[in-house]
Amino acid sequence: MDIETPLRLPEAFETGIPSVDAEHRDLVATLNGCLRAHDGENISNFENRLGRFIAELRLHFVNEEMLMKDAGYPGLEKHARHHQAWIEELRGLLDRLRERGAADQKDVVAFFQRLIADVSKADIKFVEYLWSHDKFDDFKDR
Template sequence: MPLITWDEIMSVGVEELDDQHRRLIDLINDAYEALQSHDEHRMVELVEKMQQYARTHFETEENYMRRDGFPGLSRHKGLHETFNRSVAQFRAEQYGGMNLSKIFVFLSRWLATHILEADKEYVPYLAAGKKPA
């Protein structure tokens, strides 16, 4: 059973961003499965994938915010940077025997609360259904 299921309540009103959030949730669920089956190799792979995909997603999200003049852009960018730094640190430590379940709990909590709370702040500023030029 997946750990997190996409729900309309998570929607930010922009299809492209919702799709990317869904993809991130899929990755969390895959990592949860790998963790449960003690598949360390797959876990490491998924953490790397999540890091890459989150980068792409953050960039897309920030482009929308910039286009629509979201006043919380620099604070929000800071949240994204903290995430990138934490994941990079996990990856560096992981080769020294870092606890993978700890990494997983951090990533899944961070992404879920970020989508549900921080991302909601820009919803009123983004014009639905339009791609940044």
């Protein structure tokens, strides 16, 4: 697998909340950095690079959950459990890559696909809640 074009989130997955969308773009940029570190066979320094992604993702989840709390989002507890499960899943994947001793583009794409799934399902539900409860305007500048 050789990826020549950078990964990017489709515009349809933008939430309209500037801080959330910026963090999503930053997460994708971190994954693109992993892809640029591909030496034709493996990703150099993959443990630090993918570990950084997980750390950035945790911070993003904290920020996102604070927004949900501020909005009185009834799905916050479920969403937070979903976040925790994803972090554990990614840590498990990173542990397996460490055992293997290498990571390649396919592994980075797996992280990206998981990000796409999260944004397209869980985050969009939160935005739908904001719109349906006339709260979106309170968050469009955050």
